[in-house]
Amino acid sequence: MRFDPEAHPHRRHNPLTDAWALVSPHRNQRPWQGQREVTGGENHPSYDTHCYLCPTNTRANGESNPPYTGTFVFTNDYAALLSTSPGGESAEQGFLHAEPVQGECRVICFSPRHDLTLPEMEVEQLTKVVDVWAEQVRELGTQNRWVQVFENKGAVMGCSNPHPHGQAWASNFLPELPFREEECQRRYTEKRDSVLLCDYLIQERERQERIVEENAHWVMLVPYWAIWPFEYLLLPKRHVLRLPDLSSEERVSLAEILKRSLIRYDNLFETSFPYSMGWHGAPTDEGNYAHWQLHAHFYPPLLRSASVRKFMVGYEMLAESQRDLTPELAAKRLQEVSAVHYKAW
Helix, strand or coil, X not given: CCCCCCCCCEEEEECXXXXXXXXXXXXXCCCCCCCCCCCCCCCCCCCCCCCCCCCCCECCCXXXXXXXXXXXXXXXXXXXXXXXXXXXXXXXXXXXXXCCCCEEEEEEECCCCCCCCHHHCCHHHHHHHHHHHHHHHHHHCCCCCEEEEEEEECHHHCCCCCCCEEEEEEECCCCHHHHHHXXXXXXXXXXXXXXXXXXXXXXXXXXXXXXXXXXXCEEEECCXXXXXXXXXXXXXXXXCCCHHHCCHHHHHHHHHHHHHHHHHHHHHHCCCCCEEEEEECCCCCCCCCCCCCCEEEEECCECCCCCCECCCCCHHHHCCEEECCCHHHHHHHHHHCCCCCHHHC
């Protein structure tokens, strides 16, 4: 019998984090009698008087939002990081080791509309969101080593408010996952004198197996080492360190590929597709980070339908990540759905 990665179990290596994932394509047809997510509830009004994020409404801390008409950024009322936290030396007693940290957390409302998700926004509106992402990295990066821009979309991803929004968490330390990417990208450049993700993109564009969307400046693909069923990796075609480094033309192009790619998500199961996404650019301290390449990760949990999700439990929590649907089949399914939103059909 000859090994076939589309039919037989195998492991795939992620060079960006030096981690492995088990792929078990033969399990893709197993019956499902487990939990099913509650669907529906997507028909939100354009304005909700009870929403903490809608214009002019009062937030949970008693402050009122301004009558904003575009994107709106404010300091998170329940921030995980505080700029006022005391500093000091690390506390270490044998295995008990802690260190004080400082930072800042902000909320980014994409638009005043309570019902307008990123794939349903016009390219011009999306471009303004891109500009805000870049501005947050530039501003917060002057005082912090890392700025994590991200979005949790949908209740299944833990989003506590349906008003479309993202966040920016800035910290004076390099978090665990960016730290791994820093180490792997640096080692690769030291060994090969080139940039890991730039070289990876060359190979993906040559093979054309996992690319879902491509335009003049960007490529959206399902990475070879994907863990989540319909995971995306978004890459610029040129070497770019951080979001603020993007030209105005690249920002419009980014908005265009985001819209088309996220519409494909929604169209896959004809639902407002949940995900967690986030930008990884070079750290914002004074170090030399020429080995970095800007990129964004999209981690959606849905597996078979709008109500069946992938769980990371058992083997994934105790051994290593595992998936049934191959990245190639996931990319093919995303390629086959329309880039026109199903609500417009």
